[in-house]
Amino acid sequence: LILWTVTMIISCVLYSTIIFRYFEKRRLFRTAKRGRSVDEIELYDRARMSLSLHGMCCVAWTGITVVYFVTSAGHLFVPLSWTLFHDPAATIIGECFMDLVAKILYMALILEAHVAAFDEAKRANRRLAELRNTMSVVWENSSDTIAISVRKASGNVTTMISPSFFQPALIARQEENIDNISAVVLEISNIDTTNRKDITDWSKVNAKDLEGVGMRIIQKADFADIDLHSATRTNKFEPLNRNDPMSPRAISFVDMLSRAWRTKMDEIVFEHDAILQAGSSRTKFEVKLTRLEENAVVI
Numbered sequence: 001l002i003l004w005t006v007t008m009i010i011s012c013v014l015y016s017t018i019i020f021r022y023f024e025k026r027r028l029f030r031t032a033k034r035g036r037s038v039d040e041i042e043l044y045d046r047a048r049m050s051l052s053l054h055g056m057c058c059v060a061w062t063g064i065t066v067v068y069f070v071t072s073a074g075h076l077f078v079p080l081s082w083t084l085f086h087d088p089a090a091t092i093i094g095e096c097f098m099d100l101v102a103k104i105l106y107m108a109l110i111l112e113a114h115v116a117a118f119d120e121a122k123r124a125n126r127r128l129a130e131l132r133n134t135m136s137v138v139w140e141n142s143s144d145t146i147a148i149s150v151r152k153a154s155g156n157v158t159t160m161i162s163p164s165f166f167q168p169a170l171i172a173r174q175e176e177n178i179d180n181i182s183a184v185v186l187e188i189s190n191i192d193t194t195n196r197k198d199i200t201d202w203s204k205v206n207a208k209d210l211e212g213v214g215m216r217i218i219q220k221a222d223f224a225d226i227d228l229h230s231a232t233r234t235n236k237f238e239p240l241n242r243n244d245p246m247s248p249r250a251i252s253f254v255d256m257l258s259r260a261w262r263t264k265m266d267e268i269v270f271e272h273d274a275i276l277q278a279g280s281s282r283t284k285f286e287v288k289l290t291r292l293e294e295n296a297v298v299i
Contacts, residue, residue: 015065022054049113056109060102067094139182147299149257157188159257160218165249172245180220184246187214187237188254198259200252203278210240215250248276256287260299266291 029051034044071094074085084090139146145165151157163170163181170178189212214237240247252274259270272285290298 012065015061018054018061019058022051022058025051025054049109052112053109056105060098060105063101064095064098067098070094145299147253149260149297149299151261151295155189157186157257157261159186159188159253160184161186161253165253166246169245169249181217182220182222183218184250185216185218185237186250186253186257187216188212188257198255198272199282200248200255200272200274200276202248202251202274202276205242205248205251207242209251210242210247213240213250213254214238215240215246248274252276252285256285256299260287260289260297263289265289 029047032044032047033040035041068091071085071090074090075082078085080086084093087093139162142162143164145162147159147161147165149157149159161184163178163184166184167178170181216237240250252272255274256272259272267288267290269286269288272287273282274285275282287299292298
């Protein structure tokens with residue numbers, strides 16, 4: 001018994017280093033910066049997942065150790081009425097329970113790592129974020145409209161558009177500090193590439209055409225940190241309505257996106273006509289599409 005006790009104490013002391021090491025790693029991780037480039041973001045995510053796995057090991061292995069002592073020696077400290085602790089199978093029950101808990105915890109981490117590594121929409125978003133930062137000067141000063149569009153696993157399409165396309169509407173909307181607007185983001189739920197029109201006539205647009213399209217205006221102060229994926233979860237998108245001067249141009253751009261996502265070509269130039277006000281003449285847009293990959297295009 002003495003030898004067993006000494007061995008167990010030494011084992012627990014040696015094991016405790018994993019816990020102290022976890023807290024040391026967590027302290028160092030708090031000083032890490034996420035960065036903006038694809039490589040920096042991936043390195044940060046690897047460190048975060050590594051820390052999560054380390055913490056999960058601490059929880060699971062400590063739980064296994066505690067359950068072992070409770071199920072092995074618990075019957076010495078509780079009355080016979082506590083039948084579970086006096087059951088000869090208590091030890092195997094405890095081990096099976098902790099084995100199940102550990103597998104559930106590890107599976108959650110494995111799924112997160114799988115999504116981070118193999119989700120095409122997220123990989124495209126990371127690449128587009130770096131492209132957006134690289135071309136920020138062109139983005140804000142070009143007279144042509146630039147748009148970056150990402151299709152997610154859910155089928156939703158998130159598109160970030162340079163503000164030049166919406167400038168007349170922003171003025172009509174009496175938006176304050178137009179010069180501080182860096183982008184307009186459209187979130188389209190399950191974009192229908194078959195029933196959209198090649199010509200947008202605002203006078204014929206009905207309420208059903210506005211459904212599933214949300215809009216968000218991004219200020220310059222928020223532009224560098226915007227995440228096209230987290231934007232959906234923050235519920236900051238405004239639904240389109242007929243009284244908003246932005247809606248005709250937003251719907252026109254949705255029709256362009258529909259055609260852009262419908263084509264299978266890597267590069268294509270096409271024209272799109274739009275009547276943005278009832279009784280007004282057509283506005284003709286020349287659209288150039290460049291497909292970066294299956295779930296990412298630049299317009």
